[in-house]
Amino acid sequence: MIQVAGLSQTFKARTGTVEALRNINLEIANGEFLAVIGRSGCGKSTLLRLIAGLLRPSVGGVLLAGEQVTRPRRDVAMVFQRPALLPWRTVLDNVLLPIEIFRLKRSEHQDHAMRLLAMTGLTAFANRLPHELSGGMQQRVSLCRALIQRPKVMLMDEPFSALDALTREELAVELQRIHMELGTTVVFVTHSIQEAVLLADRVAVLSARPGRLRRLVDVDIPRPRSFGHNAHLEQVATVSAELHQLLLHNDEPQQHTPEPRPPRTRTRRGVLT
Amino acid sequence: MLAIAIWWLATEAFDVDPFFLPGPPDVVDAFGRLPGYLLRETWVTLLETLIGFGIAAAGGLVIAVVLAASRTVERMTLPLIAGINAVPKVALAPLLLVWIGFGSQPKIVMVVLLCFFPIMISTMAGVTSTPSDLGELAHSLSASWWQTFLKVRLPWALPQVFVGLKVATSLAIIGAIIGEVIQPDRGLGSVVVSSGQSADTPLAFAALTLLAVMGATLFYLVAALERMLVPWAKAVSS
Numbered sequence: 001m002i003q004v005a006g007l008s009q010t011f012k013a014r015t016g017t018v019e020a021l022r023n024i025n026l027e028i029a030n031g032e033f034l035a036v037i038g039r040s041g042c043g044k045s046t047l048l049r050l051i052a053g054l055l056r057p058s059v060g061g062v063l064l065a066g067e068q069v070t071r072p073r074r075d076v077a078m079v080f081q082r083p084a085l086l087p088w089r090t091v092l093d094n095v096l097l098p099i100e101i102f103r104l105k106r107s108e109h110q111d112h113a114m115r116l117l118a119m120t121g122l123t124a125f126a127n128r129l130p131h132e133l134s135g136g137m138q139q140r141v142s143l144c145r146a147l148i149q150r151p152k153v154m155l156m157d158e159p160f161s162a163l164d165a166l167t168r169e170e171l172a173v174e175l176q177r178i179h180m181e182l183g184t185t186v187v188f189v190t191h192s193i194q195e196a197v198l199l200a201d202r203v204a205v206l207s208a209r210p211g212r213l214r215r216l217v218d219v220d221i222p223r224p225r226s227f228g229h230n231a232h233l234e235q236v237a238t239v240s241a242e243l244h245q246l247l248l249h250n251d252e253p254q255q256h257t258p259e260p261r262p263p264r265t266r267t268r269r270g271v272l273t
Numbered sequence: 274m275l276a277i278a279i280w281w282l283a284t285e286a287f288d289v290d291p292f293f294l295p296g297p298p299d300v301v302d303a304f305g306r307l308p309g310y311l312l313r314e315t316w317v318t319l320l321e322t323l324i325g326f327g328i329a330a331a332g333g334l335v336i337a338v339v340l341a342a343s344r345t346v347e348r349m350t351l352p353l354i355a356g357i358n359a360v361p362k363v364a365l366a367p368l369l370l371v372w373i374g375f376g377s378q379p380k381i382v383m384v385v386l387l388c389f390f391p392i393m394i395s396t397m398a399g400v401t402s403t404p405s406d407l408g409e410l411a412h413s414l415s416a417s418w419w420q421t422f423l424k425v426r427l428p429w430a431l432p433q434v435f436v437g438l439k440v441a442t443s444l445a446i447i448g449a450i451i452g453e454v455i456q457p458d459r460g461l462g463s464v465v466v467s468s469g470q471s472a473d474t475p476l477a478f479a480a481l482t483l484l485a486v487m488g489a490t491l492f493y494l495v496a497a498l499e500r501m502l503v504p505w506a507k508a509v510s511s
Contacts (some may be wrong), residue, residue, distance in 0.1 A: 071415065072457055078413040084406040088428050088504045100424070101414045129505055 002028040002051060002153065002185065006060035010047055010212075019210035020046045026112060026204060026213065030152075031183045035190055035200035036240070039247065043211030044189045048155050052078055064153065070165065074102060077146035079156040083138035085130040085145075090118065094125040095144045102149075109148060118143040138166035143175070153185045160195065169227050172198055181225060193243045197236055198225050205246045214246055295475040300482060304474040311464065318449050318460040321377050322487070324447040325384025330438060332385070333392030338427075338499050340393075341400040342418075349446040358390040362448065380452030380460065387448035388441040396438025399430025432506040435499040442491040446484060 004026040011018045020043040028034050049055045051062050053076070056108040062069040062195045064076070077098075085094045094105055097115045103215045117123050118142040130138055131243050139159060146154055160168040179186055179199070186227050190196055196203045219230045219239050277297055283289070284296035284386040291299045306309060336354075362383060369379040403426045411421040453462020461480045468476035499506070 052413060054409065073415045074415070078410070080406050080409065082406050084404075084410045086407070086425065086428070088503070097413050099412075101416045101420055111382070131505065 001030055001065065002026075002187070003063040004028075004047075004051065004060075005063065007047070007057050007062065008051060008059040009055065010058050019051075022154060022212050024211070024213050026159060026216075028185060030185055033063070033179055033188065033199055033201045035187045035188045035196035035203045035245065037190055037193065037196050037203055037206050037243065038206030038211065040191065040209045041207045044206055045157050047206070047211065048157050048187060048189050049079075051153075052076060052155050056079075066230065074149060075152040077149045077151035077154050079139075079142055079146045079154065079159045080164055081158045081237070082136075083130070083142040085129055085138055085141055090127050090129060091122060091133070091141050094130065094141055095148055096140065097201060098149050100202060113148055114146070116147050117141075119178070120144055134167075136171060137165050137173060139163060140174075143178075147178070147182070147184075151184060153187070156186065156188045158189055158191065161191070168192075173189040173226060175199065176224060193240050194227070195245070197221075197239050203243060204241075205243065219245070225229065284314060284494055292472065292474050295478050299475040300478045303473070303479040311461075311479060313439065313482065314459065314461050314464050314480070315487070317377070318446075318453065318462065318484070319487060321380040321449045321452070322384055322445045322468070322491070323451070324377075325381040325448060326388055326491075328381070328391055329388035329441060330392055331383045331446070331476070333389050333437070334396055334425050336389075337393045337396035337400060338422075340425075354393070355389070362386050362453070366451055367511050369452070370456055375456060375458055379456060379461070384445045384448035384450040387444040388453075391440045391444065392434070392437040395440070396430060396434045399433030400426050403429050431503045433501075435495065435503065435506075438495050439492060439499075443488050445490045445491070450484065462491075 004024050007024040008019075010023040024047060026034075036047060038044045045127055046055065050057050051064075051069065053062075053072045056070070064073065086097065092110075092113055095116065096109060098104055099109045114123070114126065117126055120143060122137060122140055122144070123131060125137065128142065133141070136200070139162075143159070150273060160171050164170065176199055177188075178184075180234075186199075188195075188199060197219055203212045203217045203219060205217065206212065217239065221235050221239075226235075227234075281297045284291075284294055289296075295303075298415055311415060340351060365386065366379070369382055371378045373382060400422075407425050407429065408421070411425050416424070449460065450462040450465075453460040457463035457466040461484055465477045468480065469472070477482040
């Protein structure tokens with residue numbers, strides 16, 4: 001279980017401090033698929049990096065299975081927006097990269113890697129270099145690379161947003177299958193309502209700058225779900241509409257705080273807040 | 274080929290005195306007169322060039338890695354290295370004579386002085402240009418500095434390293450010749466000097482031709498090595 005407690009994050013930029021996240025509280029159950037949705041710049045990637053231990057929170061903290069997260073863990077895998085494959089390594093070698101970094105025996109994990117490649121339909125490409133693959137295939141490779149760690153938690157940062165629409169849907173359906181098969185906990189950052197409704201058990205909607213948890217929306221649609229043909233079209237429409245509303249009418253007026261102006265000269269502490 | 278034809282045509286058409294610009298037949302003739310001598314001196318220059326190039330490549334790579342690893346060291350030493358590089362190397366040649374004396378060594382030092390900087394700078398640029406997503410990937414896997422360096426940053430830098438090495442091949446030959454012209458005791462540089470003194474322009478041209486061939490060969494050898502080691506580089510840059 002992941003517990004996010006009172007998490008806030010401010011960055012010091014050259015033009016002053018930027019508040020990225022404010023007081024996020026969340027509990028994510030084991031095996032749950034949580035989508036985090038919000039407009040660009042709302043701090044969803046920051047939230048993911050905080051859970052991953054890539055960033056240190058300014059206030060609050062993240063507990064993973066009862067342990068404070070202070071740095072990246074081996075049972076947590078990340079999938080980035082871009083595939084981030086090493087161009088000089090074959091597909092198979094790219095998938096086995098975490099194994100090498102963890103100083104485990106390559107030979108013991110080779111079969112596992114091949115099974116993962118088979119699961120994502122990449123068996124024939126195991127010995128190709130990344131640039132010989134399409135964008136969708138490259139992202140599949142990076143998914144395999146995350147799965148080879150046998151992670152308890154997968155953190156995905158808009159993993160399909162750089163792909164074309166069709167490939168995106170294809171991969172989303174595939175991810176759903178993998179999630180159902182392996183039961184990994186997934187935190188999935190996206191700005192696509194469609195993806196969120198297809199994949200998530202719950203959707204966390206973040207408001208823009210500073211990112212606050214606006215609402216947690218349950219998606220009670222039985223799996224496997226699919227785009228288009230669906231026995232639960234009405235439910236899908238309802239949830240999608242709700243998410244749309246939440247994203248479009250972002251801030252309640254009374255909570256609206258003006259964006260901090262980048263101070264040209266040094267302002268005294270407390271003047272801006 | 275076309276260049277040689279134009280050269281030949283020009284010397285024939287304008288009836289240029291071989292003392293000013295010898296035509297290709299005069300140059301070939303000069304080869305024929307002293308083949309043993311020319312080959313021996315070519316060998317001397319080639320050895321100086323290769324040894325100096327090797328030392329500069331090894332040194333440039335190591336120093337670049339050290340500088341890229343530590344910002345403090347970089348801030349401390351890079352101004353010094355850049356300053357040394359800015360000194361005209363020709364002006365150093367007489368000093369090298371005083372410090373090291375005659376023979377091949379001062380020429381090798383000259384080659385190293387000329388080649389080192391471009392190799393180091395391009396390697397540094399390569400090692401520090403790792404894309405942020407690859408860096409973040411390594412971080413998320415808790416890779417150590419050394420692992421990140423060996424598995425990600427160094428391979429990523431190789432295409433840039435080769436840019437530096439290719440630039441350095443021609444500089445290596447220039448370095449060897451500077452050394453030999455200033456201290457004309459041996460090598461193709463001394464052939465150019467002595468043929469100038471004896472007004473044997475065709476011989477000087479023969480020596481220059483040999484240098485050009487040597488330079489082109491070195492360049493393409495390095496290029497071939499690059500194709501072997503980083504076949505993926507073209508695909509990434511396009």
